[in-house]
Amino acid sequence: MMGFLRTANFNVSYGKIAAIRSMSIDMEPGRIVTIIGPNGAGKSTFLKALMGLLPFDGQAEFLGEPLQRHDVQYRVGKGMVLVPETRELFAQMSVRDNLLLGTFSRRRTGAASIREDFSRVFELFPRLAERASQIAGTLSGGERQMLALGRALMARPKLLMLDEPSLGLAPIVVREIFRVIAQLREMEVSILLVEQNARAALMTADHGYVLETGEVVLSGPAAELLHDPRIMRTYLGASAA
Template sequence: MMRLLQVSRLEVFYGKVQALQPTSLHIDSGQIVTVIGPNGAGKSTMLNAIAGALPASGTQSGDVIFGEQNLTGSAIEKRVASGMSLVPEKRELFATMKVEDNLLLGSYRRYQAGEKDYADQMHVVYDLFPRLKERRQQQAGTLSGGERQMLALGRALMAKPRLLMLDEPSLGLAPLIVKEIFHIIHRLKQTGVAILLVEQNARAALQVADYGYVLETGSIALEGVASDLAQDQRVVETYLGLVKK
């Protein structure tokens, strides 16, 4: 596999407070990599730093190599143009706009770049999310929580990303919807897109991922093949809610 993302010694500070210790991780093309850990461990901070989406109060250091580009210090626009797409925890949809218009906004960068086929991902999105096709003329604000998550995923896919970064996609969703979302994440892998998945639902994340990292108090505590992590006694007891005998 080709190395798609190489993050080396990434650190994040909010003022004098260090939110992320020197952290290194990598993702190969077409791979699903998950980062699990407790609330406040720095998972979302790490994801936002990689995407170039830290708030103004945050500063970062370290290297972010994406494909053959060194994106260290680059603006979020350059990272998106290079093939990164972030689905934030809050989803950040345009509630008063139609579902289809929200999706088209996801391809705006491609439209700006003069790509005549900028909307060509629409059929891919509707194939993955038939409910979005059924509700394409509805306002996004009228959708259920699960449908809003589907729309956030679909909008990100409209940019034709090489790397899709997902921040807590199961947050606040009913168990049946969570199962559906993770089934879709598994299907996304078949399209060739690599996925960096930040998730508190460790069980579901490790089931769908190829490789995993455990982030605790701002630093990587464990890493390994996802199926191996799912059998690790510390992970089982701390994150899966079971005592392994």
């Protein structure tokens, strides 16, 4: 059977410094897979390399096709979308225009299809509907994250890669973001989630990988990792006793 997303012996280096070493993951469609770990573990580096923003050695396949020979534009065309931790919105443009930019890779699909996507995003994020004409640079941090997610969804991604979606957000907003992420699984959006909030990530995901100093040190069903003594002690602030 054709794999959805697979890497094997995946390596990324910054000059002579190895940032990712022999990373292997296997992801099925329609699932949420999370990568957790401390700052500097290589989580964001892994996503950037998958997206084509950094070179890598080893194997990476998406929908059964090797990624290494293809650029970012090709990967976007295949259905890969990355929401970086910096969000990278167009601050001087309106919420609606930022969302419209998300449809660029499928601009030939027609107005009816794009209207349908606006409706879906506004249903997921009612606050964006209320602020559709507002300039993106005037939004709160939580609203900017919602807009970044909404813009990515306008591309109808096959694989949505989220880099630290809860970064810098208030707890009530974090809960809202993860509620939407869980909803997206019900809509059969496949999500690769990099997150420092290990508890929220593991409670939402189907499968998890723990990355430390560029290497996978633990992996398994997210529900099992959530109760693993080592994870509890290191990442959840709980006693392993």
